[in-house]
Amino acid sequence: xxxxxxxxxxxxxxxxxxxxxxxxxxxxxxxxxxxxxxxxxxxxxxxxxxxxxxxxxxxxxxxxxxxxxxxxxxxxxxxxxxxxxxxxxxxxxxxxxxxxxxxxxxxxxxxxxxxxxxxxxxxxxxxxxxxxxxxxxxxxxxxxxxxxxxxxxxxxxxxxxxxxxxxxxxxxxxxxxxxxxxxxxxxxxxxxxxxxxxxxxxxxxxxxxxxxxxxxxxxxxxxxxxxxxxxxxxxxxxxxxxxxxxxxxxxxxxxxxxxxxxxxxxx
Amino acid sequence: xxxxxxxxxxxxxxxxxxxxxxxxxxxxxxxxxxxxxxxxxxxxxxxxxxxxxxxxxxxxxxxxxxxxxxxxxxxxxxxxxxxxxxxxxxxxxxxxxxxxxxxxxxxxxxxxxxxxxxxxxxxxxxxxxxxxxxxxxxxxxxxxxxxxxxxxxxxxxxxxxxxxxxxxxxxxxxxxxxxxxxxxxxxxxxxxxxxxxxxxxxxxxxxxxxxxxxxxxxxxxxxxxxxxxxxxxxxxxxxxxxxxxxxxxxxxxxxxxxxxxxxxxxxxxxxxxxxxxxxxxxxxxxxxxxxxxxxxxxxxxxxxxxxxxxxxxxxxxxxxxxxxxxxxxxxxxxxxxxxxxxxxxxxxxxxxxxxxxxxxxxxxxxxxxxxxxxxxxxxxxxxxxxxxxxxxxxxxxxxxxxxxxxxxxxxxxxx
Numbered sequence: 001x002x003x004x005x006x007x008x009x010x011x012x013x014x015x016x017x018x019x020x021x022x023x024x025x026x027x028x029x030x031x032x033x034x035x036x037x038x039x040x041x042x043x044x045x046x047x048x049x050x051x052x053x054x055x056x057x058x059x060x061x062x063x064x065x066x067x068x069x070x071x072x073x074x075x076x077x078x079x080x081x082x083x084x085x086x087x088x089x090x091x092x093x094x095x096x097x098x099x100x101x102x103x104x105x106x107x108x109x110x111x112x113x114x115x116x117x118x119x120x121x122x123x124x125x126x127x128x129x130x131x132x133x134x135x136x137x138x139x140x141x142x143x144x145x146x147x148x149x150x151x152x153x154x155x156x157x158x159x160x161x162x163x164x165x166x167x168x169x170x171x172x173x174x175x176x177x178x179x180x181x182x183x184x185x186x187x188x189x190x191x192x193x194x195x196x197x198x199x200x201x202x203x204x205x206x207x208x209x210x211x212x213x214x215x216x217x218x219x220x221x222x223x224x225x226x227x228x229x230x231x232x233x234x235x236x237x238x239x240x241x242x243x244x245x246x247x248x249x250x251x252x253x254x255x256x257x258x259x260x261x262x263x264x265x266x267x
Numbered sequence: 268x269x270x271x272x273x274x275x276x277x278x279x280x281x282x283x284x285x286x287x288x289x290x291x292x293x294x295x296x297x298x299x300x301x302x303x304x305x306x307x308x309x310x311x312x313x314x315x316x317x318x319x320x321x322x323x324x325x326x327x328x329x330x331x332x333x334x335x336x337x338x339x340x341x342x343x344x345x346x347x348x349x350x351x352x353x354x355x356x357x358x359x360x361x362x363x364x365x366x367x368x369x370x371x372x373x374x375x376x377x378x379x380x381x382x383x384x385x386x387x388x389x390x391x392x393x394x395x396x397x398x399x400x401x402x403x404x405x406x407x408x409x410x411x412x413x414x415x416x417x418x419x420x421x422x423x424x425x426x427x428x429x430x431x432x433x434x435x436x437x438x439x440x441x442x443x444x445x446x447x448x449x450x451x452x453x454x455x456x457x458x459x460x461x462x463x464x465x466x467x468x469x470x471x472x473x474x475x476x477x478x479x480x481x482x483x484x485x486x487x488x489x490x491x492x493x494x495x496x497x498x499x500x501x502x503x504x505x506x507x508x509x510x511x512x513x514x515x516x517x518x519x520x521x522x523x524x525x526x527x528x529x530x531x532x533x534x535x536x537x538x539x540x541x542x543x544x545x546x547x548x549x550x551x552x553x554x555x556x557x558x559x560x561x562x563x564x565x566x567x568x569x570x571x572x573x574x575x576x577x578x579x580x581x582x583x584x585x586x587x588x589x590x591x592x593x594x595x596x597x598x599x600x601x602x603x604x605x606x607x608x609x610x611x612x613x614x615x616x617x618x619x620x621x622x623x624x625x626x627x628x629x630x631x632x633x634x635x636x637x638x639x640x641x642x643x644x645x646x647x648x649x650x651x652x653x654x655x656x657x658x659x660x661x662x663x664x665x666x667x668x669x670x671x672x673x674x675x676x677x678x679x680x681x682x
Contacts, residue, residue, distance in 0.1 A: 100645050105630035107604060138602045140633045155634075157600055166598040181598050238598075255597040255641075255663040267595075 024212070024261050026160065026203035028080025028238065028245040033073055033200070037128040041193060042071040042086040065089070077199070078242030079171070079179035084129075086196040094191055096151040102142045110143025110150025111190045118152040122186045125193065126156065131200065133159050134184065151189035158182035160203050160247055165236045168267050169255065171245075179245070182238070203247055212260040218251040221263045227253050237266050310435040313490050314380060317419045320429045330390045331480070333422035333430060339393045340414035343402065346395060347412060350402045357396060361404040364462050365473040367485075369397045371404030378468035378489035382421045384408060385464075387485060389478035390425025426480030432488055438498065443540075445499045449506070450513045450542075456496050460504035469497055471504075508543040512560075515578070516542060519560035523576045526583040527564070530673050532619045533572045533588070537564035540571075547575060547584055553676050559584060574673070583654075588619075588671040594640030597663035603634040603644035607665075612646035612658045615667050625651040637661055637668055 039047040039060060046069070050060040061070040068090050074083035096102075107115065119139065126134050134156035143150030158165050165182050184198030213221070215231070223229040236247040237257045249260040257266040329336050335343060346354070363370040370387040379385070386401060405412040423430035434442070448454040464470025470487035479485075493501075512519075520542065527533035542562040547554035550561075557580075563573035574586030609629040616626060632645040643661040650656075654675045661668035 100632040100635060103631070103633040105632070137600045138604065138634065140603070155600065167596075168598075169596040181600060183600060255595055255599070 023161070023205045023207070024209045024249045025207045026205050026236070026247040028201040028203060028240070028247060030075035030077075030080065030082035031084075031200035031202045032130065033082065033084060034128060034130045035073065037125075037130070038071050038073065038084075038086055041125055041128065041196065042069050042088050044088070077179075079238075079240065080201050080245040081179060081182065081199040082201070083180075083199055084184065084197065086193065088193050088195075090191070090194060094149045094189070094194075096142055096187065096189065096194060097145060097148040098140075098142055098151070098153055098187060102145045102148055104141040104144045104150070107139070107141050109141035109152050109189070111152075113152065113188065113190055115139050115141065115152055118154060118188045121188060121193075122154045122156070125186065125196065126184070131156075131184070135159050135164070137183070149189055151187050151194060154186045154188070156184045156186070156198075158200060160236045163235050163249075164233070165201075165238055165247060166252070166257075168237050168239045168257070170267065171239055171241075179238070201245075206246075209261055212249065213251070213258070213263045215251075217263060218258060218260070221258050221265075222251070222253045222256065225256060225265065227256060234260060239266075310437050310492070312432060312435060312488075312492055314420050314432060317429045317431060321419050328390075328425070330392070331425040331427060333388075333419045333424050333427065334417045335388070335393065335398075335414040339398065342393075342395065343398050343412065343414045346398050347402055350399060350406065354399060356399040356403050358400060359403065359407075360400040361407050362463055362465065363472065367472050367474045368478045369393070369400050370472055371401055371408075372470065372472065372487065373408060373465040374487070375465065375468045375489075378491065380420060380490050384410065384421060385431075385487065386417060386422045387472060387474070388422065388424040389475075390480055391478060423485060425478070426482040432490065434488065435492075438493055441495060442498050442502060445495060446502045446506070449499065449502055450508075450516060453513070454499065455503060456500045458496065458500060460500035467497070469493075469501065508545070512544045516544075516560070519544075519576065519578050520562055522578070522581045523560060523562050523574060523583075524564075526576055526581070527572050527574060527586065529621050530583055530586060530619070531572060531588045531671070532621060533564070534566060537566050537572060539563075540565050544578070545575070547577070550575065551585065553674075554584060557584060582675060583673060584675045586673040588673075590668060590670070592639060594637065594661055594663060594668060596639055597641035597661070599662040600634070600642055601644075601662045604631050608644045608646050608660055611660055611665060611667075612648050612656070615658055615660075615671070616648045616650075616656050619671075627651050632657075635659060640668055643668055 035058065036047075039050050042060070043050050043062065046062055049062055051063060053059055053061065057072065057074040057076050059070065059072040059074075069088045071086040072083070077083045104110065109115070119136065137155040137157045140153045141150070142148070142153065167179050167181065171179055180199045182199055182201055184196065184200065186196050187194040219230045222231055231251045231253045233252050235250060235252050237250040238245060238247050240246050248266065250257040250266055251260055255267070258264065259266055360367075360370050362372055367387055368389050372385045372387070374382050374385055376383050384405065389397070402412045419430055445454070458467070460469065461467070462471045462473075464487040468487070468489040472485045472487075474483055474485055476483045520539065524533070524535065524537070528535065540563045542560070545559050545561060547557040547559040550559070557577045559575040560578050561573070561575045563571060565571045569591030571589045572586070573589075575584045576582070577584055608631055613626055613629050626648055628649040630647045632647055635643055635645045637643045637659065640661055641663060643659050646658045646660065648656040648658060654673060657672040657674070658667055659669045659671070660666065
């Protein structure tokens with residue numbers, strides 16, 4: 001009995017250490033998405049009729065249709081991202097305006113759908129697609145202008161280990177090859193999904209560490225950089241090139257980042 | 268002798284009074300410092316920079332390069348024979364001034380590095396008629412057209428990737444000074460500007476924009492520094508504001524500066540960059556026939572202020588405070604409907620304004636793209652007079668960024 005107890009305690013000790021490990025760095029790859037779910041979301045009962053074309057990535061449309069409905073899974077954009085799109089059929093008269101002059105400041109869009117219902121449906125679609133690491137960034141209601149259909153735009157950011165991911169400014173210098181935010185925007189109205197579009201990644205661990213820079217040390221580091229004593233959040237900073245991108249655990253203060261591993265300045 | 272001296276002194280006293288009356292205080296034409304022309308050591312008035320461009324130029328749109336295509340050149344050879352046999356184009360394009368699709372212009376060789384003719388060609392493939400028009404124009408000048416002789420020195424095509432030369436910085440600066448002298452003080456040139464280039468080396472051809480990728484005019488600038496008089500001629504020719512208003516500019520500018528200070532906290536020490544008058548409805552469909560004065564001012568730190576003021580009511584109609592680009596890209600996305608953005612926006616307005624105007628409302632307009640700075644939120648702050656501010660706040664530092672707009676109309680009227 002005593003031996004068993006010791007063995008259990010040892011196991012707990014080992015698992016305790018393991019859980020204390022923090023994976024610091026990851027490589028990015030285009031996310032794996034449930035294609036069947038995307039087809040169903042986009043084409044509904046016409047999903048089985050959707051056909052691909054001659055592009056170098058998956059792009060589906062219905063024969064005989066010009067434009068909507070269509071959907072795509074573009075894994076050729078680089079930076080370890082998948083460009084995901086789903087545009088169901090929509091009559092011209094129901095095309096919404098998602099510009100600032102049509103934002104409904106009350107947060108209630110000019111439609112029967114409520115923002116809570118819009119969120120529930122959006123989360124269900126993401127789950128069906130296999131996206132489980134999203135977090136809600138914002139819900140914007142549209143419909144201030146009479147002539148446009150009222151809709152909600154829900155924006156979801158991507159999390160890694162429960163922490164948000166941000167692209168570094170340095171990766172944005174070349175406007176022709178810069179990555180887009182790891183973010184999916186869903187527009188939804190009374191007619192259902194209007195559009196789903198965004199960029200998503202999967203993260204493969206490449207290094208493990210057991211300790212990270214303490215919050216106090218991080219704050220001091222930012223202070224030494226001439227900023228406030230403290231930090232905004234722990235997150236992952238995404239850097240790299242079209243061919244290879246990496247996520248690094250970092251403390252963020254405004255638009256400055258320091259490595260959570262050694263406190264070095266990342267941005 | 269002493270009596271005579273005293274008498275002279277007494278007589279001289281009224282004379283000093285007359286002199287003092289002559290010495291009246293004269294209001295300066297502007298409260299802004301006049302721009303100072305500065306010579307630019309690096310200015311190059313020749314076609315050499317364009318030559319360097321084409322020396323390194325590998326491949327591009329053949330309809331925007333200063334030449335005919337191989338196929339067009341081949342047709343030109345055949346059409347030259349037709350011309351020599353008596354074929355003639357339907358229209359004469361030699362020194363054509365307006366609606367130019369194809370044009371050939373006579374140059375003063377001493378101003379254009381020895382070139383005698385300049386050819387303008389469209390972005391579209393040339394028709395036989397257009398090629399014949401070029402051949403005919405050359406013939407009128409006693410020259411035989413040779414497509415192989417077209418270069419960046421004597422040809423621009425389709426809105427041109429690079430062609431001839433542009434105003435040099437020092438010329439642009441002198442032009443600003445001369446515009447000021449023309450508008451504020453009535454300085455004019457004795458020689459009027461003409462669009463024809465052959466008379467004085469300066470010229471302007473009004474293009475058919477569809478044939479030149481939207482470009483609506485082509486300037487002929489001599490391959491030397493333009494004189495002040497030449498620039499003044501150009502300024503007078505191209506100025507579009509109402510000459511009857513020129514004498515009022517100083518008063519209008521003062522009104523605008525005072526309003527900029529009241530609404531935006533603008534400093535007095537701003538450099539006037541540009542000014543004009545306009546009918547407001549022609550600038551913004553939300554307005555009517557208000558007579559407006561527009562000016563743009565810069566400060567040393569790169570902040571700029573610009574706006575339209577109603578010259579009859581002194582009411583600011585539209586104004587902009589533009590911050591210099593200083594933000595690095597940020598990928599941060601936050602909730603644009605968080606109450607804190609409204610608080611920041613209202614505090615910003617209260618800090619900017621120098622009066623006690625009440626804020627009646629503030630609303631988020633959602634997330635906006637801040638160009639290179641990433642993302643932020645736009646907030647409307649409505650004032651008690653119905654005027655409102657549009658304030659963009661960067662997520663990354665929770666501070667105003669890009670441009671703050673003030674409009675006299677309430678937002679609802681824009682619907």
